[in-house]
Amino acid sequence: MTSADSADSALVASGELRIGWAARAMPVLTALGERFAAERPFGGLRIAACLHVTAETAVLMGTLKAGGAEIALAASNPLSTQDDVAEALRDYGVVVHAQAGVTMDAYYRHIHQALDIGPDIVLDDGCDLVNILHTERTELLETVSGGCEETTTGIIRLRQMAAEKALRFPVVAVNDTRTKRMFDNRYGTGQSTMDGIMRATNTLLAGKTVVVAGFGYCGRGVAERARGLGARVVVTEIDPVKALDASLQGYDVRSMAAAARAGDVFVTVTGNRDVIRGEHLAEMKDGAILANAGHFDVEIDVRALDDLAHAVHRGVRPNTDEYVLADGRRLLLLAEGRLVNLTAAEGHPAAVMDMSFSAQVLSVAWLVRERARLEPGVYDVPGEVDVEVARLKLAAAGIEMDELTPDQEEYLHSWRLGS
Template sequence: MSDIADASLAYEGVKRIEWADRSMPVLRQIRERFADERPLDGLKVAACMHITTETAGLIRTLQAGGASVALAASNPLSTQDDTAAALVQEYGAEVFARAGTDREGYYAHIHQALETGPDLVLDDGCDLVNTLHIDRTDLLGTVKAGCEQTTTGVIRLHQMALEGALRFPMVAVNDTDTKHMFDNRYGTGQSTLDGIIRATNTLLAGKTIVIAGFGFCGRGLAERARGLGARVVITEIDPVKALDAALQGFAVQPMAEAAANGDVFITVTGNRDVVNGEHLAVMKDGAILANSGHFDVEIDVRALGEMAVEVHRGSRPQTEEYVMADGRRLVLLAEGRLVNLAAAEGHPAAVMDMSFADQALTCAWLATAHATLSPAVHDVPKDIDTEVARLKLASMSISIDRLTQDQEDYLHSWRLGS
């Protein structure tokens, strides 16, 4: 039995899902293929994901392949209640999600999704897999395999595997080339700035934007912030990534140094306390704090609350103004949660088209391949990643070259010299 906020919102949800679907041609092609081939026939899927119109496209594709789907939210602030209603009322999925639910409700919904006894699991941050291994070990024997689509979740899965705790194979969908390129770089780059602008209506041109982390998400953010006229400062712990940022012309500083000069701070690291009390103490009046990492731990919100003498809410949606004892005001966006999903709409549908295509094809592969995989973190097969890119190019009416037979022979021979 689903748990959603308002079933009467289904009509609005369907209209928005159909709008997003028009920008997801790759997933549409896979859905048509799945309807014919039924690669997931009879399988139960439990997913913990953002309840958005784009996610609805993935759920419908899995259903077309023969799966029954139970869906819980991976972030209460990103849940679209009309999408949840449409998935239940019009598309026959089980959904356990309400916008703005508290931590207790969040985990209750994950437990409800798991009650369906899934064969495959899809996770967005590893909370569902974590819950399985800690609270619902009775279900571990029925789970064949799963997918994880976030950097944070993959980090947690690798640690579980390292400790010998992971009980079934998980595929790091997050680590495909297509997802790094489209989702992390172009999607996060655009949608994070979209969330900041919607929440604050601030002009980014001329501002100093400090970006913590120069992975694929950080690179995308830095490129787009520079394009909008901002001065960009990168903070990093990885010497190679820091060097890459410097050679691309970005300033690179420790956070302790950058904290005093930044106008906008964006965290995209997957780690905790990246912006801590020491940094908050020296920030300038009006500094904006935004997180685009999966969990709300990258900015030390507890320290911010302890340092503040007043907190003003409601001036603008998804903004909280923390007033320090010296009169400085620090503006926290979306409670320190994912700003692109809480203050905006997340990635454009065209971006999620590729990420969810990776997910759908990987699920179909796992339906049979799971028996050959160990309880570890596995990569998506290269041919799946290549197929998604090929389908996307075709949808854009772009053709590319093919190797001739002579070129194939040359690449596969070690006997031919210069």
């Protein structure tokens, strides 16, 4: 055995341990894998996926493969790739085009290589794969019968494509389900974002002012967890209803211009670009921490930060770069402005991804059944899929719930019964 073979074997073993640990907390997806192994609903299907290459994603890949799919996987973020998981997946028979820390050129090359499989179904995390299909790999569009997208950012882009009649196949908005928004976006993002900030900086959040940009489900989760750790929380918003909601929940709602002077820690969770701009950076106090938990590395204007800095100290801590301004103030950028929870931490706990990926795999099964009658566009996850995921999760946790009596059913479905 060569040293390279030995290194690969060590990576495979490490990846298998990591995947096995994740699978313990993913009973719903594991049960679906057992069911699909018997039913083989994906037999003969080729799936191209652009997802975070983590242990939790590996359990999803195993479920799809058990159902008969042939899979090619690329990374949706170069900084979140777990190389040992990638190697274990390759050993299991999944084609993986991903490596931690690659350049953006390599990132896009890997997506093209995943598309070389000639997919029937695509799974995306941020819409980069779908975008490339519609701009650079249009020769493959005729064979693609559907896809799934699991991020707010990706769905925004897909809905715009659909509005412009540019989208060529049906896509299920896996992100837009009650279970995903509640469990993944709120609780998963909230916990993992705080985890990433604390790992990267070892800062004490109690007593700090944490500025959360965006009060959607993800922002709400970040704000709740920050407050739970003893922080004073300021929320910035562009949506008046969400701003009012944040205010009524007791958060201090300000503009970013006002919040910039007060914050110790800033977390962007919007899915939009330039949420923290040069004029905000110029006002921040010495030692302010900048983190993104939205999606792409555009929410914090890193180019403006580069322009303001007179010196940059890379890696003052793992995943922490220090930007020194002309007057000596230091701003700390985490994870290069990319997803702090997946770069500086391990992303959502496996128990969270159990529900999200279960909705994903059931949505793929629905697409396969219904694709012949679906027109191009963005589709909500069928309500029965959302309910099934929640029911399976409750059963796996041993949680019981009430059922309606016949009289209650009649009451809810009849307008003739008065008060």
